[in-house]
Amino acid sequence: MALIQIFIVLSLVFLLLHIMPGDPAVLALGTDRTVDPQVVEALRHELGLDKPILEQYLIYIKNVANLNFGNSITDKVPVMSYIAERIPRTIELAFLSIIVASIIGVVLGMVAALERKKAADIITTSLAALGISLPVFVLGTLFIYVFSFSLRLLPAGGFIALSKNAGAHYARLVLPVATLALPMAASIARMTRSSMLEVLNKEFVQTLYAKGLSRQKVVFGHVLRNAMIPIVTIIGLQFGNLIGGTVLIEYLFNLPGLCSVLLKAISYRDYPLIQGCIFVMSSFYILVNMFVDILYGALDPRVR
Amino acid sequence: MSNCLLEVKDLVTAFTTSKGPLRAVDGVSFQVNSGELIGVVGESGSGKSLTSLSIMGLVPYPGKVVSGEIFFEGQDLLKLEEAEMVKIRGKNIAMIFQDSRVSLDPVCRCGEQIVEAIRTHEKATREEARERALELIGLVGIPNPARCVNAYPHELSGGMCQRIMIAIALSCRPKLLIADEPTTALDVTVQAQILELLDKLRHDFDMSVILITHNLGVVAGVADRIAVMYAGQIMELGDIGEILNHPMHPYTQGLIKSIPKLEVSSKRLYSISGTVPALDKMPSGCRFEQRCPEAMALCATVLPEMCVLSDGQYVCCHKYDTWRSAYE
Numbered sequence: 001m002a003l004i005q006i007f008i009v010l011s012l013v014f015l016l017l018h019i020m021p022g023d024p025a026v027l028a029l030g031t032d033r034t035v036d037p038q039v040v041e042a043l044r045h046e047l048g049l050d051k052p053i054l055e056q057y058l059i060y061i062k063n064v065a066n067l068n069f070g071n072s073i074t075d076k077v078p079v080m081s082y083i084a085e086r087i088p089r090t091i092e093l094a095f096l097s098i099i100v101a102s103i104i105g106v107v108l109g110m111v112a113a114l115e116r117k118k119a120a121d122i123i124t125t126s127l128a129a130l131g132i133s134l135p136v137f138v139l140g141t142l143f144i145y146v147f148s149f150s151l152r153l154l155p156a157g158g159f160i161a162l163s164k165n166a167g168a169h170y171a172r173l174v175l176p177v178a179t180l181a182l183p184m185a186a187s188i189a190r191m192t193r194s195s196m197l198e199v200l201n202k203e204f205v206q207t208l209y210a211k212g213l214s215r216q217k218v219v220f221g222h223v224l225r226n227a228m229i230p231i232v233t234i235i236g237l238q239f240g241n242l243i244g245g246t247v248l249i250e251y252l253f254n255l256p257g258l259c260s261v262l263l264k265a266i267s268y269r270d271y272p273l274i275q276g277c278i279f280v281m282s283s284f285y286i287l288v289n290m291f292v293d294i295l296y297g298a299l300d301p302r303v304r
Numbered sequence: 305m306s307n308c309l310l311e312v313k314d315l316v317t318a319f320t321t322s323k324g325p326l327r328a329v330d331g332v333s334f335q336v337n338s339g340e341l342i343g344v345v346g347e348s349g350s351g352k353s354l355t356s357l358s359i360m361g362l363v364p365y366p367g368k369v370v371s372g373e374i375f376f377e378g379q380d381l382l383k384l385e386e387a388e389m390v391k392i393r394g395k396n397i398a399m400i401f402q403d404s405r406v407s408l409d410p411v412c413r414c415g416e417q418i419v420e421a422i423r424t425h426e427k428a429t430r431e432e433a434r435e436r437a438l439e440l441i442g443l444v445g446i447p448n449p450a451r452c453v454n455a456y457p458h459e460l461s462g463g464m465c466q467r468i469m470i471a472i473a474l475s476c477r478p479k480l481l482i483a484d485e486p487t488t489a490l491d492v493t494v495q496a497q498i499l500e501l502l503d504k505l506r507h508d509f510d511m512s513v514i515l516i517t518h519n520l521g522v523v524a525g526v527a528d529r530i531a532v533m534y535a536g537q538i539m540e541l542g543d544i545g546e547i548l549n550h551p552m553h554p555y556t557q558g559l560i561k562s563i564p565k566l567e568v569s570s571k572r573l574y575s576i577s578g579t580v581p582a583l584d585k586m587p588s589g590c591r592f593e594q595r596c597p598e599a600m601a602l603c604a605t606v607l608p609e610m611c612v613l614s615d616g617q618y619v620c621c622h623k624y625d626t627w628r629s630a631y632e
């Protein structure tokens with residue numbers, strides 16, 4: 001199933017790139033008008049762009065199956081090594097953000113559901129509304145302004161390898177992770193709250209109390225698990241989107257991740273690089289969805 | 305009485321609303337003796353569930369017990385802290401509910417739900433508890449208990465789920481079992497089986513049962529005594545045989561007439577005309593007055609008092625004002 005999805009995505013990418021106007025070979029050689037047509041022709045041949053489109057497509061599919069995306073047009077580095085270098089940074093950012101967002105979101109949402117009609121609920125819901133409505137780049141800029149320029153607590157961005165200096169590595173991740181996590185935490189909190197409230201009103205909760213269970217045991221032993229499916233869904237959706245959704249953040253915080261590669265690839269019409277990036281991103285998205293489906297089954301016997 | 309297990313005295317349970325407190329249970333008093341099965345009968349909305357939830361200390365928000373006393377083995381449950389009530393719920397007083405399929409945790413195996421009930425109140429290892437759960441499942445008449453422990457509620461029928469509910473309720477050998485419409489959601493044949501089971505188990509386990517139903521026919525065969533409730537109050541209380549043969553209250557008479565009988569199924573089923581008055585529109589007089597075929601002028605304005613007809617027979621109706629008041 002997941003393989004078919006990936007195949008469809010790749011075919012669409014191929015089609016789209018070939019429909020778009022503009023010759024990649026010309027672009028790759030620079031915008032200089034005086035480019036020798038013979039040189040362009042040589043490059044087109046090297047890239048296989050002079051072959052019929054169907055043949056190009058078949059070659060493309062065969063290469064992808066072998067995880068071979070060829071070399072980047074612009075600097076001749078193999079696409080896969082390019083991606084392999086950059087993707088750990090994006091994945092680290094995505095994982096940290098989703099973990100932070102999930103913890104904050106679920107905890108806040110639970111507090112709001114259990115302390116219904118009280119101050120905690122009002123604070124959480126209004127925070128959540130704010131977090132959802134604020135665009136990430138506004139939030140990111142605000143964070144940089146407050147924590148880097150005004151308070152001088154954290155670096156505004158950049159990248160230092162973990163092996164070089166772990167402290168500095170993570171210090172540079174705090175702001176981007178916070179920027180990404182906050183709006184996600186807000187939606188997760190909202191979903192957690194409404195899902196918990198729904199489950200708390202179900203009849204089996206009364207049975208649990210009638211058995212003599214304490215409130216904590218009812219909430220943590222039963223209600224949370226029953227409320228989990230919509231929460232897992234929204235976390236999965238956000239995580240799937242995150243791998244492509246970090247573009248602005250990587251840009252804003254000057255992080256050399258996958259998204260910066262993609263931006264560069266698009267502006268130079270670097271076919272192999274674009275295809276590689278999209279392959280990785282869509283595979284990630286599809287894998288996350290597959291994992292969420294498996295989780296559903298584990299969480300709810302009725303789904304199995 | 306010496307063998308009185310539970311005594312509810314003048315219980316008032318109300319919902320706080322913008323229109324002020326609405327008394328859904330209004331001055332209910334009755335007692336349950338050891339080993340007896342008492343039926344609580346009345347149309348929906350007469351406050352039967354709320355009465356039982358008041359006993360359990362589980363009245364849903366924004367409801368609240370306003371006044372009264374509930375003595376269980378001589379101890380007023382209403383004076384207990386939540387931490388103490390938790391030790392009584394499920395252990396000394398257990399409760400089962402109407403729709404058993406939604407009353408079990410859908411993501412938790414049936415056996416596990418029984419094990420949890422046992423381990424909440426007793427120091428038993430997981431294995432001991434599992435063994436007892438298996439035993440209980442057999443006891444409530446489920447064929448193939450070994451399969452059932454590992455089943456999820458959605459894999460079982462409504463009747464089987466209700467048996468699991470009963471197994472959970474019995475897990476700590478309670479002294480009192482409150483069954484709130486335990487058969488309403490079930491087929492007629494399954495209904496009869498569950499009632500039979502409850503009747504058998506109360507003897508085996510030597511426990512008292514409060515059996516709540518809107519269908520007088522359900523309790524007719526199994527109850528020792530019944531309390532007839534209407535609009536938050538008890539209208540008639542006493543021995544089941546006595547009430548079935550000589551119903552005194554016009555409401556009870558109406559309920560008896562509306563019991564479906566197999567032989568006359570061709571005729572239209574009798575039902576008392578009108579509906580239970582809304583909580584915010586309770587009349588100041590007798591609450592049944594608007595629907596009562598025998599209403600008198602007095603009924604519209606003055607709330608009748610509970611009268612003692614004979615030992616243990618009570619009725620709340622102006623027709624019997626000449627009898628001695630229950631409070632004298």
Ligand SMILES: Nc1ncnc2c1ncn2[C@@H]1O[C@H](COP(=O)(O)OP(=O)(O)O)[C@@H](O)[C@H]1O
Pocket residue numbers: 319328346347348349350351352353354355364365366583
């Ligand atoms: N959450 C609630 N808020 C307001 N009124 C309620 C609520 N729950 C029950 N009631 C009212 O309390 C009355 C008694 O309800 P209940 O005890 O469930 O009746 P029964 O079990 O006899 O059908 C009904 O009039 C019902 O409308």
Ligand SMILES: [Mg+2]
Pocket residue numbers: 349352353354484485
């Ligand atoms: Mg009810």
